[in-house]
Amino acid sequence: xxxxxxxxxxxxxxxxxxxxxxxxxxxxxxxxxxxxxxxxxxxxxxxxxxxxxxxxxxxxxxxxxxxxxxxxxxxxxxxxxxxxxxxxxxxxxxxxxxxxxxxxxxxxxxxxxxxxxxxxxxxxxxxxxxxxxxxxxxxxxxxxxxxxxxxxxxxxxxxxxxx
Amino acid sequence: xxxxxxxxxxxxxxxxxxxxxxxxxxxxxxxxxxxxxxxxxxxxxxxxxxxxxxxxxxxxxxxxxxxxxxxxxxxxxxxxxxxxxxxxxxxxxxxxxxxxxxxxxxxxxxxxxxxxxxxxxxxxxxxxxxxxxxxxxxxxxxxxxxxxxxxxxxxxxxxxxxxxxxxxxxxxxxxxxxxxxxxxxxxxxxxxxxxxxxxxxxxxxxxxxxxxxxxxxxxxxxxxxxxxxxxxxxxxxxxxxxxxxxxxxxxxxxxxxxxxxxxxxxxxxxxxxxxxxxxxxxxxxxxxxxxxxxxxxxx
Ligand SMILES: Cc1cc2nc3c(=O)[nH]c(=O)nc-3n(C[C@H](O)[C@H](O)[C@H](O)COP(=O)(O)OP(=O)(O)OC[C@H]3O[C@@H](n4cnc5c(N)ncnc54)[C@H](O)[C@@H]3O)c2cc1C
Ligand code: FES
Ligand code: FES
Numbered sequence: 001x002x003x004x005x006x007x008x009x010x011x012x013x014x015x016x017x018x019x020x021x022x023x024x025x026x027x028x029x030x031x032x033x034x035x036x037x038x039x040x041x042x043x044x045x046x047x048x049x050x051x052x053x054x055x056x057x058x059x060x061x062x063x064x065x066x067x068x069x070x071x072x073x074x075x076x077x078x079x080x081x082x083x084x085x086x087x088x089x090x091x092x093x094x095x096x097x098x099x100x101x102x103x104x105x106x107x108x109x110x111x112x113x114x115x116x117x118x119x120x121x122x123x124x125x126x127x128x129x130x131x132x133x134x135x136x137x138x139x140x141x142x143x144x145x146x147x148x149x150x151x152x153x154x155x156x157x158x159x160x161x162x163x
Numbered sequence: 164x165x166x167x168x169x170x171x172x173x174x175x176x177x178x179x180x181x182x183x184x185x186x187x188x189x190x191x192x193x194x195x196x197x198x199x200x201x202x203x204x205x206x207x208x209x210x211x212x213x214x215x216x217x218x219x220x221x222x223x224x225x226x227x228x229x230x231x232x233x234x235x236x237x238x239x240x241x242x243x244x245x246x247x248x249x250x251x252x253x254x255x256x257x258x259x260x261x262x263x264x265x266x267x268x269x270x271x272x273x274x275x276x277x278x279x280x281x282x283x284x285x286x287x288x289x290x291x292x293x294x295x296x297x298x299x300x301x302x303x304x305x306x307x308x309x310x311x312x313x314x315x316x317x318x319x320x321x322x323x324x325x326x327x328x329x330x331x332x333x334x335x336x337x338x339x340x341x342x343x344x345x346x347x348x349x350x351x352x353x354x355x356x357x358x359x360x361x362x363x364x365x366x367x368x369x370x371x372x373x374x375x376x377x378x379x380x381x382x383x384x385x386x387x388x389x390x391x392x393x394x395x396x397x398x399x400x401x402x403x404x405x406x407x408x409x410x411x412x413x414x415x416x417x418x419x420x421x422x423x424x425x426x427x428x429x430x431x432x433x434x435x436x437x438x439x440x441x442x443x444x445x446x447x448x449x450x451x452x453x454x455x456x457x458x459x460x461x462x
Contacts, residue, residue, distance in 0.1 A: 001175070003178060134277070
């Protein structure tokens with residue numbers, strides 16, 4: 001069954017005709033929206049590679065039926081870029097070597113972005129960071145550099161370098 | 164899109180999204196063929212992808228997440244009520260639940276991942292009726308009831324009467340879990356939850372336990388102990404609970420009670436753990452959660 005949905009993706013509103021059995025992951029990756037940062041891996045919510053923000057909260061796009069996302073606002077890693085410029089959070093991942101193969105990175109970045117955006121206390125502990133990325137698997141880095149990247153990104157935000 | 168080896172495509176779907184309870188009840192009358200209620204879909208999608216559920220002739224999906232009457236948290240006259248489709252993360256961070264049942268918030272914080280908790284619901288966790296459902300032991304310990312709505316009537320059932328087997332419960336297919344309610348904890352009462360899995364995050368429990376303790380003047384006035392993953396459904400252990408009644412609230416007595424818990428259950432060996440290990444863990448987790456309650460009440 002085909003059905004219409006309206007989604008706001010990275011600040012653009014789309015009226016789409018989707019398959020009723022499509023997940024949000026499939027719709028975001030299809031050739032209309034082409035959000036290739038949304039990685040498709042386990043499709044069971046285990047790995048977090050498909051993480052996007054839905055109405056400001058990180059969700060596994062593989063576990064959301066696209067139909068049920070009707071009317072929501074989605075942000076993917078592409079949406080954090082300003083033109084060709086990397087977001088300060090992405091720069092922190094580069095500077096701290098927070099990625100190797102990079103497969104987990106877009107999802108990791110979205111979990112970290114949600115964490116830092118809603119973090120009002122000054123101190124962000126390594127445990128807070130690890131709790132926030134517990135739904136994102138990385139097979140390469142061993143997580144230490146990822147935690148360092150997120151800590152550095154928080155400092156960037158505190159210094160006013162954030163959007 | 165082509166599916167990976169071992170991962171099944173979702174069936175052809177007709178998608179329904181009733182906006183209120185009346186529309187949902189009307190839908191039950193008119194809907195044709197096989198249908199399934201879903202809320203967060205965090206159990207539904209993996210069950211289909213993994214081949215545990217299959218629908219060869221297509222499926223109608225009834226998404227109840229947009230029904231506002233099912234999405235709320237309130238406390239009135241000492242009773243906390245939580246709508247079935249309220250996301251786990253909303254419950255965890257709610258002032259009402261943190262104040263009146265902190266043990267339940269802790270249980271949810273051990274579940275899945277932030278991403279899953281942002282969409283997964285407590286109603287879904289209960290309706291799945293998995294022996295390992297992590298919200299259930301704390302709710303049993305809190306003495307919770309579920310409110311079930313059918314076409315004709317709405318009924319309230321004690322949660323310990325709800326489960327009938329792994330993945331099975333007393334609800335008919337044209338009934339919906341509307342809300343969960345439990346008495347707010349009083350000053351002389353406490354609930355604690357602990358689980359053990361092979362790691363801390365995104366893991367299914369090998370054993371989980373929750374305890375409720377009410378202590379007046381150093382005497383245990385009431386106790387409820389509930390366990391997950393040690394029987395076909397989440398269970399309470401009435402003999403061990405009865406043992407505590409009117410006994411002095413001391414660490415020795417609580418440790419004796421935990422030994423009784425291990426004797427009262429008959430867990431099985433499966434790919435996650437042996438029966439013996441589960442029995443040991445049940446004693447340990449019962450003891451730890453009971454003692455944590457005691458520590459709360461005897462600061
Ligand atoms: C990666 C991952 C990790 C997980 N970790 C845990 C964990 O640690 N502990 C744990 O307990 N669970 C875990 N889960 C399972 C799942 O997230 C929870 O059980 C969740 O609470 C299910 O809620 P839902 O709304 O997503 O359910 P859905 O998938 O929407 O529904 C599940 C079932 O319940 C029925 N149902 C749902 N709501 C109602 C209702 N109101 N009335 C009648 N029937 C209803 C549906 O028909 C369906 O059969 C995990 C899942 C994933 C994907
Ligand atoms: S692809 Fe969605 S969590 Fe792995
Ligand atoms: S960098 Fe390879 S999976 Fe994380």
